[in-house]
Amino acid sequence: MRLPVASHVPLTLSRILTAVGESLRRHPRRITGSLAMLLLGTGVTAFGVAPLAPDAADLPVRQVLEAIQPLAPASAQAQTEALADFSFSLFRTEATRSSDTAASLLRRLNLDDAPADAFLRSDPNAQLVLAGQPGKNVTVEANDSQQLLKLSMRWPSDDEQMFQRLVIERSSAGFTSRIETAPYTRSAQLASAAIQSTLFAAIDDARIPDGVGVQIAEIFSADIDFRRSLRKGDRFNVVYETLEADGETMRVGRVLSAEFVNGGKTFQAMWFQPPGIDTAGVPLKGGYYTLDGQSLRRSFLSSPVEFSRISSGFSMRFHPVLQTWRAHNGTDFAATTGTPARTVGDGVVEFAGVQNGFGNVVFVKHRNNMETVYAHLSKINVQAGQTVTQGQTIGLVGATGWATGPHLHFEVRINGVQQDPMTIARQSDVVPVPAAALPQFRQLANGFRNQLQAAATIDQTRAE
Template sequence: MKFSSRQNPLPTLARSSGRSLLESLSRHPRRVMAGVGALLLGTGVTAFGIAPLAPDASLLPVQQVVEELSISPLTDAGMPLNTGMTLYRSDTIRRDDTPQSLLQRLGVRDSEAQALMRNDAAVRQLFEGRAGKLVTVEANAEQQLLKLSARWLPDDERMFQRLVIERGAQGLQSRIESAELTVTPRLASGVIRSSLFAATDAADLPDAVAVQLAEMFSGDIDFRRDLREGDRFAVVYESLEADGEPMRAGRVLSAEFVNNGHAHQAVWFEEPGLKGAFYGFDGSSSRKSFLASPLEFSRVSSGYGMRFHPISGQQKAHLGVDYAAPTGTPVRTIGDGVVSFAGWQNGYGNIIEIQHKDNQLTKFAHLSRIDVRTGQKVAQGEFIGAVGSTGASTGPHLHFEFRVKGEPLDPLEVARHSENIPVNQAARARFDAVAKLMRQQLDAAATVQQAKAE
């Protein structure tokens, strides 16, 4: 590169005057300093009127000088390009992604990496199944791939798989690793403005946690009719993570829901050798002998009592509850029992009947699929079939009945007033310790919501 400038003799004159001043100062230091002091005192307020000592630069002769300069390659930020730096980028797998499109989006321009990812069986798993897998790459300044890593969940819910592509002495090599998910507690809270799910979305709660929250308190709160604007909740739940990356939500550990000024609380506790359950902070069980609903969370489309029949068009007693849900939605038993009938039955279509203690019977009708057989024992919450529209049905839904000694009862009222099971006294001290910790975490979650509001 050539660099051009105009040479001005003014700097030479200034350097000459400077050397004369230094020589005088060395020979007569006291005399010079005294003169400088007097000059400053006498001209402090009139310095702006002093004429320049040097000649006018515009009147001086100009000379052009051309000189060769050596300049290192620079980036836009003024840094050398080849500094050995490592660049990190992350993105998620899209449904129509290919190895080339993924690497290009991640800023990698590496033909070797593309070839490996097109032909490697281990890498092929990255593009199979659900989209949304997080991919992280490390590349050098030349956009060459140094390392790629991605994680996803296989069928085993407590393990995850990790794909690693890494550059070594033999070039790029791939491997699949399995590791256990790390469980981390997360806190969240929210306020009801319109609906439960709108509030949980606003609080960034995973859908699985929102469903569990509704399940926990469905026996005490009718989420269709009882919710009030200003109701609030706080929740502590498990986040299952792979190398610090959240993969899915786990179990709710504790929660509090304040509905119309009344607080409902629950904490998860597992007694040794027994199934875990939710309990109140006083040790009374939130688990009742019957669940509030045979579906995890759904809309009641037709309640118990008199109604206009959708097929006959006449007013007729509806001896159960209808739940609107898509075909294939899993149906579960609301309590422990034995399957007394599983098959086809007139207008009910595919139906399952389960006999419980004290001559109590539940019916699940219009099913698209039956997953149990007559005589089979079932436990509360176990899936037994799927929603359908078989028999006398105008669309996909579940018809659910509850009978005692043959007499029909409102299933929602039965669930609400069913028996609670307290914590075992032998495990009470351990329960109290868990409840104390959960109470502190719920208070912390509520504080976060209060800080957001302020």
């Protein structure tokens, strides 16, 4: 069969396809039969359309020759020497141990370097590596001959914004050491946990730093009695800062936001520092607020020490010294000797000295005929007539007077009658976010809500 193609019309693929389609429509049986005979006769099981591009075999071939100049003998020798002189550095990190010597630490770091051993033992700065508490991370850079090139170690400073770094370096003249100060890098961490028994048991199970648990208890102390009100199934989500030194976490920063579900009731908090300055030209103080803008700072704290295990509450008890049952109109806070005791509110010191079974004791007078008592102190830091502010250290925990061990006996009295400190704290005044700062506050609050929702998924994922 021949396709009707005019001799003066260029043969294109579209015209060919049009002609084939027309022929199939007019003579379907003849064309189908011819195609079947072709396939059966040749044993071909597949066919295709030949490319329209020219065959590569028909294209012209051009040979290109280019002379390669050999390397000069001096250049080849230089490259060989460079390869022979090539060296690389190795980096390792080890934590110091209480039993370490300079030699044993270097061995664990896979270093074989007698001069480095001697320098660590003799240099005053280098001796800091093994001085003090063990567990310090030491990072070294070594060459491929197992010799020390550089050693660094970091530790916190008294300034909460900075850390210190020991650097030991090797040079052609020997080893040198220096101590540097550098700022922390701050990063946010998300965490979540469920209460099975106590707050700190949950903190431990979730591998959250103790400092975060202390802050959570402080933030919600006026709303949640962490001694008596926690229930199995309560849970919390938290976003907190870590302070890092060269990538190593050195200390816990501030809790940025937290959410605690206690008995089915949800409490939320976020850190916020209002912009601006006060009348004295000092930047306004930051604090914790609910996510709808109410300050969590009350007129009175519920605890005169940072959160700790409370050994005796506001109730009847068997007095360990007098050996009789009697009302215990105060709260005993178990704490080690020397723990700071702080005033729970602004006031004036009414009495500071020794008084009967109280031992060393401080009485602070507050407004509205309220008085607080801090007893069994090992040291008193204030004197009668002195004005004190909320959170100020007024003495140190001890075991003076009628005490069988170190603890702080704390009382709240109104018109001379003892009151439950938790009740007083909950009834004290709260302060809202300043109106001028509300737009900024609401923007931050939305971000913290999202972070807390993300934190909540961590414990759910762990449980699944």
